[in-house]
Amino acid sequence: MxxxxxxxxxxxxxxxxxxxxxxxxxxxxxxxxxxxxxxxxxxxxxxxxxxxxxxxxxxxxxxxxxxxxxxxxxxxxxxxxxxxxxxxxxxxxxxxxxxxxxxxxxxxxxxxxxxxxxxxxxxxxxxxxxxxxxxxxxxxxxxxxxxxxxxxxxxxxxxxxxxxxxxxxxxxxxxxxxxxxxxxxxxxxxxxxxxxxxxxxxxxxxxxxxxxxxxxxxxxDREILMGMTFILDTVNQGRINIPHPNYEDKLAFVLILNSKTATSIEYDGNKIYLKKKISVKGTLDDAQGGLVLDKATVPKIEEFTKEEIKRSCLKAFNKFKDEGIDVFEIREVFNRVYPTIDIDNPLEQTELMVEVDVFIEGSSGLTDFNSQNIKYPTF
Incomplete structure (x- = not known):
């Protein structure tokens, strides 16, 4: 049937x-x-x-x-x-x-x-x-x-x-x-x-x-794939594992709600600087051992998330640079900005510069992930 x-x-x-x-x-x-x-x-x-x-x-x-x-x-x-x-x-x-x-x-x-x-x-x-x-x-x-x-x-x-x-x-x-x-x-x-x-x-x-x-x-490698996603500006949704703000042996999980990557490129006559400015909005999805969002905790979560995103981007970029594979289309971007300058292999001379901004919002007002008592954010 x-x-x-x-x-x-x-x-x-x-x-x-x-x-x-x-x-x-x-x-x-x-x-x-x-x-x-x-x-x-x-x-x-x-x-x-x-x-x-x-x-x-x-x-x-x-x-x-x-x-x-x-x-x-x-x-x-x-x-x-x-x-x-x-x-x-x-x-x-x-x-x-x-x-x-x-x-x-x-x-x-x-x-x-x-x-x-x-x-x-x-x-x-x-x-x-x-x-x-x-x-x-x-x-x-x-x-x-x-x-x-x-x-x-x-x-x-x-x-x-x-x-x-x-x-x-x-x-x-x-x-x-x-x-x-x-x-x-x-x-x-x-x-x-x-x-x-x-x-x-x-x-x-x-x-x-x-x-x-x-x-x-x-x-x-999931970290390299994540870095590719942010650099290429194709993020939809996904979770990032970060260190727990309160426990060294536990993890917290941030859900990325949306992300936008702006690209620019500069050449100083010696090196090429590929600049990626990544703006991310996320929410705390889960945490081992529970977690209360407050004025002290939220900045830590945002900073840990920034570090994870930046590390993944640098890891992805260095992987492809070491392999000599221009998956991030550096030659294409460089030629658009500097059409009169001819460089045989721009990737070899390129360094990645990543700037990440993260905003963590509340999750339906529930900020205590280890309690039946609903606590509302005070920040």
Whole structure:
């Protein structure tokens, strides 16, 4: 019953979004997910997750089915041509939700794939892009309880506002724009299956950093990812762990409500100074051992939060500077401000200067996190 309802909703959505009739929709197959892989012989493998609507004479109603197709070619274009030739109906890409590259593909380089996807008239720019760390067949055959279509499930995950301090998930048009800036440094969310639980689920494992459309390295360090988020000004919401103001062996947790990062750059003829002014509004979310907000405690929380944000930004910047990867688009910013000055590698000469302002507000008036007595702020 649940599966029938899902298919009915999907059919209704597809008809509404492309403006065709039931008769028309039965003559096409919708692409929901594209996975691109490369083998050791540099042959390209394309996997498609498809939705096919059809009229059931037995049920006398519109039905739908999930189909997985795979083809191989010397190029992505050849592989997709083979898929089209083996399909009984026309493949439509207007509802594609995600484009996934395998780890082998990003290590090989995805420049040819991106160029094809940009040129192809049927491809759209809205899908999210990510790296999948699992075997494509195993990944597509996994039974995800929350949604039968993996592409729709991933779209829901990527499209909702982030609740963690990690870089924003990239859509295809954002990937295209970033690769045209500076030294062509981009990043993608890396996902993998987690089967060590009651039922399999897809988790965000790390972030893949690409230079010139080829994998440079993966980042799992949460502090570096948090620093990237503040520097790139993509913070939505998330928690920061800070030392407890009253107990050395305990932690407090600040929820970031919103953040804004202003960027400027200065050059003194010797060094480049990348300046980031970060303004943060947060609230105390939790505390080990309880905590009462008062005039003495709030400044400590704000100062600890500033220190954590600044430390994460410097750690992230130094990581990429050491690797020689210009993920923060320093060349692009420098060229806009100093168009007549030509520096071969601005990143090498750049120092990061971070200024952080933090305002901690009350949480619904409740300031005692270890008592049933509600205490109201006196500051």
């Amino acid at each position: 649940k599966r029938a309802i899902i298919f009915l909703i999907l059919i209704t959505f597809l008809i509404a979004s492309i403006g065709c009739s039931y008769e028309d929709i039965n003559r096409v197959i919708f692409v929901i997910t594209i996975i691109i892989d490369v083998d050791e012989h540099e042959m390209v493998h394309v996997y498609l997750e498809l939705f096919h609507a059809y009229r059931s004479n037995k049920e006398n109603s519109e039905m739908g089915q999930r189909i997985i197709m795979k083809e191989t070619g010397s190029t992505i274009g050849e592989a997709l041509d083979k898929v089209n030739k083996s399909s009984s109906q026309k493949l439509v890409y207007s509802q594609n939700k995600v484009i996934l590259f395998t780890e082998k593909a990003v290590k090989h380089g995805i420049d040819d794939f991106l160029d094809f996807l940009i040129r192809d008239q049927e491809m759209i720019l809205r899908p999210y892009v990510a790296v999948v760390l699992d075997d494509p067949v195993t990944f597509l055959q996994t039974d995800i309880k929350q949604n039968e279509f993996i592409g729709l499930f991933l779209f829901d995950i990527f499209d909702r506002p982030l609740s963690f301090l990690v870089p924003a998930h990239q859509q295809f048009f954002q990937e295209i724009n970033r690769r045209e800036m500076g030294r062509n440094v981009t990043f993608m969310t890396a996902i993998k299956l987690n089967t060590e639980i009651f039922h399999p689920k897809i988790t965000k494992a790390s972030y893949a950093i690409l230079e010139n459309d080829k994998l440079a390295f993966f980042i799992e």
